[in-house]
Amino acid sequence: xxxxxxxxxxxxxxxxxxxxxxxxxxxLPDCLAKHSVVLMDEIDGALSRAGxxxxxxxxxxxxxxxxxxxxxxxxxxxxxxxxxxxxxxxxAVTSLDAIxxxxxxxxxALVDAGHGAVxxxxxxxxxxxxxxxxxxxxxxxxxxxxGFTPFAEKELIFCGEEVKRADVLFGLERAVExxxxxxxxxxxxxxxxxxxSSAEEMRK
Numbered sequence: 001x002x003x004x005x006x007x008x009x010x011x012x013x014x015x016x017x018x019x020x021x022x023x024x025x026x027x028l029p030d031c032l033a034k035h036s037v038v039l040m041d042e043i044d045g046a047l048s049r050a051g052x053x054x055x056x057x058x059x060x061x062x063x064x065x066x067x068x069x070x071x072x073x074x075x076x077x078x079x080x081x082x083x084x085x086x087x088x089x090x091x092a093v094t095s096l097d098a099i100x101x102x103x104x105x106x107x108x109a110l111v112d113a114g115h116g117a118v119x120x121x122x123x124x125x126x127x128x129x130x131x132x133x134x135x136x137x138x139x140x141x142x143x144x145x146x147g148f149t150p151f152a153e154k155e156l157i158f159c160g161e162e163v164k165r166a167d168v169l170f171g172l173e174r175a176v177e178x179x180x181x182x183x184x185x186x187x188x189x190x191x192x193x194x195x196x197s198s199a200e201e202m203r204k
Contacts, residue, residue, distance in 0.1 A: 002058050004047065004082070005176045007168070008035040008075035009067030009095045010111070010153055014172050015039075017046035024050040027169045035074045043078075054086050059183055061091040061176040063098060065192035066111055066119040066133060072191050083186035090189045091182060093175045095168075096121040096133050099151050101178065102171025103164070108141070108148035110163060112156050119194055122148045127178065135194040 007014035013031040017024045024046040031038060047053060062079040065072045083090050099109035100123040111119040113135060120141040122130035130145070142150075142159045150163040157163075 001177075001180065002052060002056050003061060003091075003176065003180075004043065004052075004054070004057050005061035005091075005093070005172055006039070006043065006075055006078065007063040007093075007095070007098060007172055008039060008071040008078075009063045009065060010071065011068075012153070012168070013038065013042065014063075014098075014169055015042045015046045016169075016173055016176070017043075017050040017052055018173070019050045019052050019056065022050055023173070025169055025173070032068075033070075035071050039074065039078060054082055057082075057086060057088060059089050059091055059180065060086075061093055061172075061179075062189070063095050063172070064092045064190065065094060066113070066135075066194045067095045069193070072193075076189055076191055080186045080189055083189075089183035089185055091176055091179050092184065092189060092192075093172065093179060094121070094133055094192055095119075095153070097175040097179075098168040098171040099153055099166040100127060100171065101174040102166035102168050103149075103151050106148045107166075108145045108150040109166070110141070110150055110152045110156060110158060112152070112154075113195065118156075118158070120145070133192065133194060 015026040096109035121133040122145040
């Protein structure tokens with residue numbers, strides 16, 4: 001199985017180029033507002049180190065949200081372009097998947113949505129979903145998913161307590177390989193937006 005996976009949904013950048021059992025992994029923790037500048041160079045570098053070209057990939061994977069609206073659009077546009085160029089399909093993964101698959105056990109994956117809110121999704125031990133990803137006030141998520149251990153990609157205070165951090169590089173790889181049977185065409189690839197952007201909210 002050969003694939004390229006990218007995550008531009010947060011402050012970090014993840015790129016994984018996998019050729020059989022060989023994987024080249026890139027994780028840059030501070031890429032906020034720089035995804036469009038560094039992404040293609042990191043993709044080219046990872047593919048080259050793995051001994052691959054775009055045409056060697058069986059599919060392309062991308063994190064479709066929730067997270068940075070701009071980052072998500074950059075990632076999806078890049079993978080759509082690769083799919084069209086190589087005639088391949090795509091696998092959509094969420095940022096919450098990358099968190100949950102990066103830890104063991106029952107997990108409440110959290111992404112900071114600002115203003116005391118979170119994007120959240122609870123996962124059973126086998127990573128099946130308890131409920132679909134949604135936007136919650138932090139207290140609502142804590143009450144709804146009591147008994148699940150909260151995790152996030154970065155430092156996050158959740159209802160007064162700092163949550164554990166997940167390995168989203170490892171998690172992305174595991175999530176992609178778990179979802180490789182859920183391929184879609186480039187035209188079907190869509191962003192997962194769980195609320196309106198700040199610009200849309202301001203226009204109300």
